[in-house]
Amino acid sequence: MKKLAFLFLLAAMTSCTPGTTETTDSPETNSDDTTLVPEIEKSTYPQDRKFDDFANHIAGIEGEEGSGLKGLESSITWQNYKRAMDGLWKTTNDKLPVMKDWSNAEVNQGSGTLFYPFSGPDFLHADAFFPEHENIVMIALEPIGTFPNMVEKSEAGKDGIYLNGVRKSLNMILGISFFRTIAMVADFKGEVDGNLPVLMQFMKRTNHEIMYQEVVAMKPDGTLTTDMSNNVDSTYIGNRYYFKRNESDVVRTLTYFAVNLQNTPYVSRGGLVAKGLKTRTDLVAFLEGIDIKSTYLKSASYLMHRSTFSIIRNIILDNSEFVLQDDSGIPIQYFGQRKWDLTFYGDYKFPISLFAERHQEDLKDVYLKGGENVKSLPFGIGYQFRKGTSNLMKAEKK
Numbered sequence: 001m002k003k004l005a006f007l008f009l010l011a012a013m014t015s016c017t018p019g020t021t022e023t024t025d026s027p028e029t030n031s032d033d034t035t036l037v038p039e040i041e042k043s044t045y046p047q048d049r050k051f052d053d054f055a056n057h058i059a060g061i062e063g064e065e066g067s068g069l070k071g072l073e074s075s076i077t078w079q080n081y082k083r084a085m086d087g088l089w090k091t092t093n094d095k096l097p098v099m100k101d102w103s104n105a106e107v108n109q110g111s112g113t114l115f116y117p118f119s120g121p122d123f124l125h126a127d128a129f130f131p132e133h134e135n136i137v138m139i140a141l142e143p144i145g146t147f148p149n150m151v152e153k154s155e156a157g158k159d160g161i162y163l164n165g166v167r168k169s170l171n172m173i174l175g176i177s178f179f180r181t182i183a184m185v186a187d188f189k190g191e192v193d194g195n196l197p198v199l200m201q202f203m204k205r206t207n208h209e210i211m212y213q214e215v216v217a218m219k220p221d222g223t224l225t226t227d228m229s230n231n232v233d234s235t236y237i238g239n240r241y242y243f244k245r246n247e248s249d250v251v252r253t254l255t256y257f258a259v260n261l262q263n264t265p266y267v268s269r270g271g272l273v274a275k276g277l278k279t280r281t282d283l284v285a286f287l288e289g290i291d292i293k294s295t296y297l298k299s300a301s302y303l304m305h306r307s308t309f310s311i312i313r314n315i316i317l318d319n320s321e322f323v324l325q326d327d328s329g330i331p332i333q334y335f336g337q338r339k340w341d342l343t344f345y346g347d348y349k350f351p352i353s354l355f356a357e358r359h360q361e362d363l364k365d366v367y368l369k370g371g372e373n374v375k376s377l378p379f380g381i382g383y384q385f386r387k388g389t390s391n392l393m394k395a396e397k398k
Contacts, residue, residue, distance in 0.1 A: 060085030112293025121195035145194020165192035222285025297329030346377030
């Protein structure tokens, strides 16, 4: 128990803890003003096989013939990395079918847009619970990352450093289901400069083809563009991914921004000041315009328990038709019975000691009373990640 407590105290728990910048250097791309969900034919989606080749490489999966990275697979560096990845994914591969079966029975929300704030690069759980949502918007504080040239890194003797950085960043999410933000800030200050390789590994290891990755900028009206010529220092820059499940023709998108979701400016330990939602009208307009169907919240550091996160909390409650969360998300008191139908899963007694002050006695009473709206949860997830100690709440707007 002491070891477990120490683990949690070391963990700066999710992707909602400070440690990012508001701008990211990015290459110019062809001008193309877009909204989050482009109204274009399937055949016109951008595609370049180098992204799927890289995803295979970074996932520790042997690439297809013709891959520009095929020649690197025979190296001791990559072979050791492949074995490490196969080992890291073993437990997750055993657990994912249980989660997917549960989702099919209890979530089953079909198509739409999924909003996953405070997410880190956790595509894994977003896809497990919402596999048919065509568009995913993820927001956290970890930097977005740039697409690397692995051949150049190999020639410079830096490929091992890069691969080890990716492996290190995956230890927590695959071991206990959440990211440690402070640790990831350190992880993403070396050869790995952001969460791009982690997201692409998750996509590949969950049987997806990565068709394309591009840099997008947020315009003052909240729409997105790939034209970088009009950016200013305060422009939010993100990554957008096009991908599809193997043997499916449905092209999906994932858009990730590294931004502050607090109402007011946020000062990091390193002195960085990131503006808040009160003044970032571009970000608010973006979030109001993505047509949220579902919101997912996990290991969110209980930030929306605070008044300083009321804007993002209200955006979620006002725009979402469906919310799936653990107790670290939005307090139960904000889900009024006249507006929401609630179903509870697993068990809740008390938060971990690091967040003890965020205890919800009214939520504890729900679990104590039991009844038909309290059901079992066949897997562990979140801060209390062991099976039998975790909780989830499903909220469906009436």
